[in-house]
Amino acid sequence: MNCREFEQSIVELSDGGLMDAAQRSLAQAHAEACAHCAERLAAERRTVAALRALAARDSAVSAPAHLRHALEAAFDENCAALNQAPVTARQWLRRGLAAAAAILLLFALAVSIWQRMNEQEIKADGKQTETAPATVPHREAAAPEVQTGQPDNDSAVSQVAGRTETSARRRSRHPVKTELRPTTANDEELAELFALTPLAATEPAEFEQVVSIEIPRSTLMLWGVPVNADRAGENVKAEVVIGEDGVARAIRLRN
Amino acid sequence: MNKAHHQIIDEELLRRMLAGDRAAFGQLYERWQSAVYRFTLRMSGSEAVAEDVTQETFLTLMRDGRQYQGRGTFAAYLFTIAHHSVLRHLRRERRFVAIEEDENEEQPTAERMIAADDPLADLTRDETLEAVRQAILALPVHYREVVLLCHLHELSYAEAAEVIGCEIGTVRSRLHRARALLTARLKKTAQPDEAARNLHSTRCFA
Numbered sequence: 001m002n003c004r005e006f007e008q009s010i011v012e013l014s015d016g017g018l019m020d021a022a023q024r025s026l027a028q029a030h031a032e033a034c035a036h037c038a039e040r041l042a043a044e045r046r047t048v049a050a051l052r053a054l055a056a057r058d059s060a061v062s063a064p065a066h067l068r069h070a071l072e073a074a075f076d077e078n079c080a081a082l083n084q085a086p087v088t089a090r091q092w093l094r095r096g097l098a099a100a101a102a103i104l105l106l107f108a109l110a111v112s113i114w115q116r117m118n119e120q121e122i123k124a125d126g127k128q129t130e131t132a133p134a135t136v137p138h139r140e141a142a143a144p145e146v147q148t149g150q151p152d153n154d155s156a157v158s159q160v161a162g163r164t165e166t167s168a169r170r171r172s173r174h175p176v177k178t179e180l181r182p183t184t185a186n187d188e189e190l191a192e193l194f195a196l197t198p199l200a201a202t203e204p205a206e207f208e209q210v211v212s213i214e215i216p217r218s219t220l221m222l223w224g225v226p227v228n229a230d231r232a233g234e235n236v237k238a239e240v241v242i243g244e245d246g247v248a249r250a251i252r253l254r255n
Numbered sequence: 256m257n258k259a260h261h262q263i264i265d266e267e268l269l270r271r272m273l274a275g276d277r278a279a280f281g282q283l284y285e286r287w288q289s290a291v292y293r294f295t296l297r298m299s300g301s302e303a304v305a306e307d308v309t310q311e312t313f314l315t316l317m318r319d320g321r322q323y324q325g326r327g328t329f330a331a332y333l334f335t336i337a338h339h340s341v342l343r344h345l346r347r348e349r350r351f352v353a354i355e356e357d358e359n360e361e362q363p364t365a366e367r368m369i370a371a372d373d374p375l376a377d378l379t380r381d382e383t384l385e386a387v388r389q390a391i392l393a394l395p396v397h398y399r400e401v402v403l404l405c406h407l408h409e410l411s412y413a414e415a416a417e418v419i420g421c422e423i424g425t426v427r428s429r430l431h432r433a434r435a436l437l438t439a440r441l442k443k444t445a446q447p448d449e450a451a452r453n454l455h456s457t458r459c460f461a
Contacts, residue, residue, distance in 0.1 A: 011431045047438040050387045051406040057384055058407060063292035063309045068284060071313050072277065078317050079275045 001030040006037045014044040126246025193241075195250045208249065209242045220253070258328070265329035273320050284313060287333055290408055294334065295341045297403050300392045304344045312337045331414040334404065338418050345396065390440045398433035401426055 009027045012019040031038045214235040217227050241250040265286070271279035291312050296305035315336045323332045391402055397419075404415040405426070412430075416423045 011427070011434065014434075043438045043442060044434060047434055047441065048406070050383070050441070051402070051437075054384050054387050054391075055407045055409075058293050058297070059289070061289060061293050061296065063288045064306060067306060067310055068281075068288070071284060071310065071317075072281065074314060075277060075280050075317055079277070 001026040003030075003034060003037055006030045006034070007040075010041060010044055014041060014048050122245065126242065193250050193252045196248050208244070211240045211242055212254075213238055213240055261330075262328055266325065269316075269320055269323065269329065272317075280317070283316075287330075288313075290330075291333060291337045294403055294408060295337055297388065297391060297407065298341045298396075298399060299345060301348075304341065304348070308337055308340045308344060311340045315340070327417050328414055330408075330410065331417040334408070334410065334414075334418045335420075338400065342396070386441065387437075390437050393440070394433055394436060398429055398436060401429045402433045402437070405430055 006027055009019070009023055013024065013027050013031075031041050214237055216232070217234050217236050218232040220236070221227050237254045239252045239254060240248050241252075243249045265283065268279045268283040268286070272283055288309060292305050292309045295308040295312075296302060299305060299308070312333065316333065323329065391399055394402065400419060401415055404410045404418060405412065410418065412423045412426045415426045419426065
């Protein structure tokens with residue numbers, strides 16, 4: 001055992017408490033061989049003795065007598081308060097009914113809030129489609145293109161666009177191009193209509209809205225339209241057909 | 256009468272007290288008021304604080320005594336209440352009188368100590384015991400509380416850990432360090448010329 005190990009066991013050694021017999025023998029042997037540790041042990045034992053003497057002297061110390069009287073008075077008041085207001089069975093029944101009513105009210109309030117949040121979410125989805133046009137084509141990226149051959153006029157838009165699902169989140173993100181004609185984005189007007197949802201071309205529209213927007217030409221590449229690299233940064237005008245649920249159904253490019 | 260027997264009596268008195276037995280409260284108070292008062296007095300160094308904390312402790316026992324459900328000893332439960340209360344007082348009054356672990360300043364109790372080879376040779380002297388009290392009060396709070404709980408109130412390491420809210424190993428290591436600090440401080444105050452000689456000076460590593 002060295003001095004560091006001796007220091008680790010000095011508390012038990014000086015207390016005279018329970019200690020592993022082998023460990024105690026080693027510690028005592030070290031104290032006999034090391035004058036510093038022997039002195040350290042003696043000092044520690046004196047400190048322990050001083051603490052015990054202080055504990056013995058302090059045992060006579062008590063709290064002031066008036067404290068007991070004050071606490072007993074508080075105890076009486078406490079008991080009186082408890083005894084004065086015993087809770088009867090009728091009171092328990094009233095409390096139970098009040099709690100049940102409160103729970104029902106909370107439930108009704110929660111349902112109401114949930115319904116309003118649902119409505120607001122649908123409205124917000126529609127507004128987002130209107131105000132953030134550039135996101136529409138990006139969101140519909142990398143989709144297979146299917147030629148459906150719809151004519152380029154407003155009535156055709158009505159036929160292509162249509163409600164497909166009730167929830168915007170469950171809606172398919174794969175765009176369907178209604179008519180693919182070999183052309184470039186440099187053309188002054190790209191009149192064909194691109195369906196942005198797979199069912200847009202097959203389901204009739206109950207309500208739709210056409211919104212004019214501007215999108216970067218580079219976005220056209222997402223639908224397979226060749227774009228002049230020199231003009232990729234320019235914007236191109238387009239019209240987006242938005243369904244009743246606020247989701248973009250189809251897009252037509254104009255310039 | 257061993258600790259287990261005391262525990263049974265305390266639990267029975269508490270049960271009766273909570274049922275509204277005033278005499279049981281009186282008995283319980285008499286059994287513990289001194290310990291609680293002494294602990295808080297030595298923790299704070301102030302009789303006023305000790306009085307307030309003792310009162311708060313027993314008021315808390317009246318109000319929340321049902322929360323004690325036999326987990327741990329009643330002593331540990333009561334000291335836990337007192338410990339929390341006295342720490343609140345100390346924080347409020349900013350009476351933390353901590354010593355640096357390698358401080359060199361002159362100790363306030365030095366003049367009270369006997370300038371002898373063994374400062375603790377006569378443990379019956381009031382000056383000597385007062386010096387020990389002051390040395391305890393000068394310890395940092397987290398050392399002071401373990402010294403008081405384990406030495407002056409003879410709580411086990413497990414009980415002290417429950418009171419303080421730490422691990423048993425932490426109690427043990429704090430107690431070890433606290434006693435080393437106390438020993439060094441008492442030695443230094445008695446022998447100011449040898450103040451420079453500290454615990455770490457002559458390790459032999461034999």
